[in-house]
Amino acid sequence: MVKRRQFIGCLTALGGSYLLSACGGGSEDGNSTDQSAVNKATAHAGTPSASGTAIPPASSITDNSGAVWTLANGSVYRNGAKAGNTYNVALVLYYSGGVYHQGSGGQFYSWTGSTWVTCNDPRMGGTSAEGTTLPTSPYIIDKTAAVWTLVNGVIYRNGATVGNTYNVSLVLWYGGKIWHQGSGGQFYVNVDVRNVKAQWLPCSDPRIAVAPAAGSFYGMNGHWDYTYTPAQLVSMLKDMGCTTYRVGCTDDPNQINAVVKIAQAFQSAGLKLLVLIQQGVYDSSGTVFSGESAAYTRAFACARTVANAMKPYGVTMYECGNELTRQNATVMNFSYAGSLAMDFNNTNWPAMRGAMRGMIDGVKSVQSTAKCGINFCVADIGAADALWEGMQPDGTGGHPKVRWDITTWHNYDAYGDIFRIGSDGNGPTFDLPTYCKARYGVPFMITEWNTGPDQSESFRANYITTQLGEFYQARKTRNIQSVMYYVLDSGNTTYGIMINTVPITEPYNAFKTFTAGHPDN
Template sequence: MIKRRQFLRGLTALGGSYVLTGYGQSSSGSAGASPDGTTIPSASSIIDKTGATWTVVKGVIYRNGRTVGNTYSVSLLLWYGGKMWHIGTGGQFYVCNDLDQWLPCSDPRVDVAATPGTFYGINGHHDYTYTPAQLVSILKGMGVTTYRVGCSDDPSQVNAVVKLAQAFQSNGISLFVLINQGIYDSVGNLFSSESAAYNRGLQAAMTVANALKPYGVTLYECGNELTRQVQTVLDFTNAGTKAIDFNNANWPVMRGAMRGMIDGVKTVQPSAKCGINFCVADIGAADALWDGMQPDGTGGYPKVRWDITTWHNYEVYGNLFNIGIDGAGPGFDLPTYCKARYGVPFMVTEWNTGPEKSQAYRANYITTTLGNFYQARKTHNVQSVMYFILDSGNNTFGVMTNGAALNPPYSAFTSFVASNPDR
């Protein structure tokens, strides 16, 4: 999770509470937008959430009378999930990003159902005082089937996670391991080059994967919120929908660390699945990494290709299915975008409301948010959603403290799981 100071940087204090200014809220102009799923043809024009009018004339796409990117022979323009999509020559779908570039994708309207069995998840720490057996009992009592825990390649951390893996393997609980290697060297300085970051990521991931492979661990997350470090994002209040929101000079180091971790896992476990996580609405970063681009728009660099798209979605960032673009602009359906753009399962590996909220508020948020996620698992390829966190050591985030249920959040979580089976 982004540190508390950064977490609130996109907020403006108002009357003792916080009002969202940089993330997640839709503009008032969205009420006049065309219905979701409108196409040309059969409509003659489409109005987006900003009030702009889109048309197609002789196969070329126009917005308010001006061309948008480079298009030709367009047979269908689609308004769906808060984004514009079109079919170009040869039947290829494209989506328009916030820089008016058309990026290749699949048809966003096609429902994709996630494989059942790992949907309900929760985060924990490798240094909990709970024994592995106690954790198994707690998680089974909650109906949790995926447990996310982070570790570096430090032997004490790896050994703690190995003990968890040993206990979980025979109890039907998937361990989702965050390889907590970042963009800094051993003394806290940014790596000097992409290759230095790659080599360190490779080493760390191979160590972790070698230790866990014997115990059935096959799911890894390669780095934590690397797009939201002081050295990688230019302004924490930007939603991240544009590649230019990110630091061009330091981009290769981040890319190298990610590539190294993925390659390290695959060297040890070729069939393992690797995720890269993003925050807020960082599709600008995800697209650039996926396509081998720099934030300045230059291309031809190594591509980062992951098996699972993973995302962090705290309430302050906005509704994941209608998350705002820069400047608190109109929202779009982020999992739909990722489903069509990257074609791999989607996981929410951290989600919660803010630490300042009451327990009653948190319980209601859990019920409502789980409901939204649960509905999307059959259409948006949402494989798993992992609540942050099991035990935070206080009343801020967890659903348990020192082995005792923290209610009503704990009851809200367990009641929802019991009433909504993962099948």
Template sequence: MLKRRQFIGALGAFGGSVILSACGGGGAEDAGATTSTSGASAQKTSATAKSASPNGAAMPPATSLIDGTGATWTLSGGVAYRNGAKAGNNYNVVLAMCFNGNIYVENTSAQYYQWTGSTWQASSDPRLGTTSPDGTTMPSASSIIDKTGAVWTLTNGVISRNGAVVGNNYAVSLVLWYGGKIYCRNTSGQFYANAEVASQWLPCNDPRTPIAASAGSFFGMNGHFDYTYTPAQVVSILKGLGCTSYRVGCTADPAQLNAVVKLAQAFQSAGMTLLVLLDLGLRDSSGRLLAGESAAYNATYGPAFTIANTLKQYGVTFYECGNELTRDRAIIIDSTNAGTKALDFNNANWPVMRGAMRGMIDGVKAAQPGAKCGVNFCVADVGASDALWDGMQPDGSGGYPKVRWDITTWHNYEVYGDIFNIGTDGAGPGFNLPAYCKARYGVPFFITEWNTGPEQAQSYRASYITSQLGSFYAARKTHNIQAVMYYVLDSGNNTFGIMTNGTALNPPYGAFTAFTSSHVDS
């Protein structure tokens, strides 16, 4: 598992700061800051000797500013200096301002940043106030401030961001700030979501509409087809955990498929839900990327048909098509990116991804028309999910086959961030991913893998289980979240598993069962 998720360490490194594209640089320290005790004392003395500049004082026209610590700021050649030294990584600055003792700068792209004491953080113009409350609409508000500090306005049915019209929009009757995203409704009643590439408006439903998922499969667990546990033991263990659903993967290899058949028989008798992962990929037996969309389609169609045709008689109705394929090294350009932009993905290889997904879905449906197929995504891969759903290439070109699924499935490990406020590309402002998917795709949402990191202590893991299940459970009736599947039942050690060789790992096991026993899946 560690090798499978090597990229998340790099992703996590960006989690605490914002990467600045035109003013600051992610994590660059203030070259003029002092770290010694004597330096700190001198700064305190300076702060008592100098009063902070008044709110709204700006350069220009002022020639200098004093912040709340007593430091002197100057502006020269588009660069902000603190006590005579360049403050972090900044450039293209057209305005510096003091507000409540803090220093803000505006760059040539009209983006504001605030100095935190060691780096720059994206912000709004402090004179306009903070980020608008969730659910703010125009009308009745005169403007909306998003998490980047951008100001959105609505004039004569047209939406503008920082004074510039956003893409092709007209006849807009409502603008909505919800779950960290901008949505709008036109005079015909159609809603649209604004993609991270701000010129794009993607059709969707009203994200505020609460949707309750079907009950009976919410508490779930991951496992493997080659466990030494018998199917009856797996069922018994899951019942003890309070789980009603189980995710297991296989290919069309007879040994794997036969093992899953035995599980399916046991689950059918127990009245429990089995989600079968079609563990099919984008590469041939030699590890080479498949040669185009048709080749990928053909390579996955046959095995998917075989799996579904074999399992349908044992009550299996849910299939997940592929496992983290958006994170294949041929598909994601930079694995530290969160995947919120279609441009995060390889345009030349994208047809292979699309072909494999289409092949798996079509293969299952040919064998079992009533089955429900899901497509798996990771981190914040809405750039990938949107492109597949709309038949788009990462370069923005369209008219390609659309990939439509019956359930949206996602992986959410702690390092990726809170799925209800997940960051864009590891550092940007967070958004509510399940709410966005509910609005865009209108199908149930499964979190098919979730856990903290393998290095965490068991006491930490127990607390994480309790807090995450609480968040997931609270949203199950509004965000169409039908199942959340913990990773994993038994990992052979204490890195991820909740038990080892039939013995419960506590306190995680106790935390899980305490929650399921006190919260009804109804």
């Protein structure tokens, strides 16, 4: 067995480069076979070898099927016959029921039953525990089984340098991401190089718990054209324990007048209103704006009109656009997770960016202290990072940066758990609110959440209880200011929690019971 000192030494030598070596697999090297060693393998033994048995120093290994493994002249044999195509093998290992070999260059391979596939040394373990750090630990293993090491202040992944790092004092595995801290104290998070040009983006320490101001955690979505009176809305929301209501409008006078009446009623009732400004990337003819300037101009005018109307009635929160990253014009494929900037349409990106910037600036021109949110879906950190850094999906930089006061997100059941959201489709999961907290440093809102429209009332009720429990537990560590259920009334049982003032019993009771038992303080 490899001694511990030897084993740890392999990790640091050349930044862990032994992990990438291809030695140990491939074509034969022509060495003659030690027939006596092969003959030993022809006999079957009944008792499996102990986990951790290695050749050398052992002369053979017996697996849990009774097969006997030997090593002769650098080749691996199973019951006297060559097991696959191996050469220059330095070690054969039996570990937790599996058979592995290691080449002279350090690369490990696992036996599948018919061939060898590359892997890590199984004795290193699987994915590292949350909060593992370097140099306290000799290595970190992420969810892709990549091994991260820190040598002389430089970060290595599977033996290769990762971007341009130096004087690194700490590497951290947290929330499904790799982070590092320089000697000056600044933190950085590792992102897919296809996301933005830099592999490391500045952030804060993701372990720091951040709690938003209490009083707006439980929220509900609605529509400007409901037949409910503002007084009815106030009564229903208070009965359910909600303090925040999200409603959208354009600068159309009919829509604005309806939302103003709600704002008036909410102001006197002490409820908060998040006004969604529904300006998008399309002009009045349904065509994508010709460029960033045209989109900005239209969005600025729309937002300024909306904010002017709402300002007298205590509205201080606005969401600038609804799912703009998920329009036909902006996402390359709706099945993409959105964790890469290249998931989005490079041609129409300026129009989207212009619309977002225009809405934020339009609101601020009327209410300089108002808080403006930008909305994302699924795992759209590829879009969020590119907008924040002034990047295009094609990786070019130097464009206007979009800076928002609230990060808002939609999280439906089909998207996955937002605290364990999948990256790049089926890729490894990560904690999205933790990422956003550290990257953007502003409060986080889940402005739409629900399960699918075809689920039963009992399923939806259980989902409400489960999700609110998870949101509630995380609210004071991940800066989650509000979670807004979609929707109050959808006219049927697809999404709504009531129909024409009548509660849909199971989901309604689940929501109300949870808010009553879990105060927003």
